[in-house]
Amino acid sequence: MSGKVFLIGAGPGDPDLLTVKALKVLQTADVVVFDRLVSPEIMALIPAATRRVSVGKTSGFHSVPQDRINALLVDLAREGHTVARLKGGDPLIFGRGSEEAEELAVAGVPYVYVPGITAAQGAAGSTGVPLTHRGLATGVRYVTGHRARDAGLDLDWKSLADPDTTLVVYMGAANMAEIAAQLIAHGLAIDTPVLAVAHATTPREMRMLSTLAHVAADLAKGPMEAPVLFMIGRVVSLYSTAALPLPARAPTLRVVRNG
Template structure:
């Protein structure tokens, strides 16, 4: 008899943003297979007797390649185990959940998705800003700023360079020079507000504010630990208004760097 695998979204890091279903599955599974970016606070909710397998990756460092992760999940399922495959954010948004789902179904292993709050939603809530707002942003786009090794970051820049849409860029810190240059070259205003958020919703959250022309330089001068999310668009100005009212906020002439608290 084969087991069951659940592809679970851990959310952006705050354990209070974990869904009730996700929590129940984490506390009843036989084994938890987890990514590097799942927060310590979330992992603390997993009972000590449950087996844990870390399969996390970092930029340029993949100790457990994706094909091997797929094999691990299939092997655990074939062993008749209930598996909680825990991913940061939502498993269907830049989480390679679709690849793992396909591998499991092809092997005859039952698999379900358990959605999680994605980083853009978590960051927006922490910043107290709307991702869409009448007269400022009529839509929202999610895009990955990550590229495979030695590959070009090939995106539909003309489509993305829409100032009436909020652009959420995941995993884009290493390529922000190219991203900002391409967006400006394709018509996005250079002074469009940008808010970068590191480790959103956790006690380690940091915020860096600039505009599209200055965000790459600001990030270079103020490195932020992964994961870093970029919110590009007019609504980011609303974050500025709110963040400046927080006790820890200190404005700087060119850009502003904030710590959560």
Template structure:
């Protein structure tokens, strides 16, 4: 009998933000295939009898290629096992969950998507930065900075001229290039920018500047990924609304 696969979002890092449904799915699992940024507190929900398979990825260092991860999910499910594919954030927000779901669908394997809280929303919130505000921004864009200006279909020239909040994930390696190009495409150099690293966790750090200064500020403070970059006037509210301190991080 064919098993089933749960494609689960583990949230942004704070274990308290894991959904009840995600916890329930983990507790049913025979196999859990998990990523690098999943916290130990969340892994503690995995049953003792379940196999754990680490497939974490860092820049230029992938434990398994994506195609092999998909083959692994298919293989385990065809053996009749209940499989949880545990990803940081949300599986359908730059988590490659859609590709894994396609691989499962192609083999007729039952699967379920369990949404998680994306760092695109959670990290700014824990830094006291709302993505929308009645007088500052009526909407927001979320894009990847992983390949910067070469990201397929990312309209950087349009985003530069937008008055909406811009949230950039996986952009730390290209931060100087991103800020320079946004300015060159017409975004004001004094536009507020925040970089939130390790958002929602005990390692959270927030650096605030402008498009013209943020790259230097990040370098000076030696800020490392994972980090979320927020561009827009809503960043001004950080000083007034920041509420979370690292020593407030929850443990389950």
């Protein structure tokens, strides 16, 4: 007997931003296989009797390798379980959801995508900084600032250094010095504003305002706990006037302004 796997986006962390469909699946699934970045507020919505399997990853350490996660999902479904595969943000934006779907398809296991609000959208809504804004940004790009097995970054820096585009960097804290240097070397102004947001939309949210020239040094002065998202571009200039208050019980806003 075969079960089914739901590849679910948990959103950026605020349980109120979880989709209705995702909540229904979490409350009826037999097993929840979850990542480290899923917030405790989201995990609290899962019934206490539901089996939970942690497959969390941190930079440089994978508690469960991806191939074993793939096999686990297949095995659980073949046992007849309804499986909720829970990922932070959206499963199709740096979430490796499509890799797991490929394995499920090969194994003949039915699966369903349940989209989630990605971290960039959550951070934009939480901070009040738009991803696009007339006269400031005509487009937005999402890139990852970290590669598997700590391989070097291989990005199209020339196209990313576009002053008319908002650049959002996921998982980039460890490589921000290189990212900033490459963007500057390929033409982006050194005073381009940068907003770093950690744990966006949750009570643990922290923000740091900087510039492309100083963001790496500012991070070194006050490291931010992962996950950290970087919003780079002219839209960040709206932060001082559009900033929304931090969520209740959040740490004090840490703002670094450099010339």
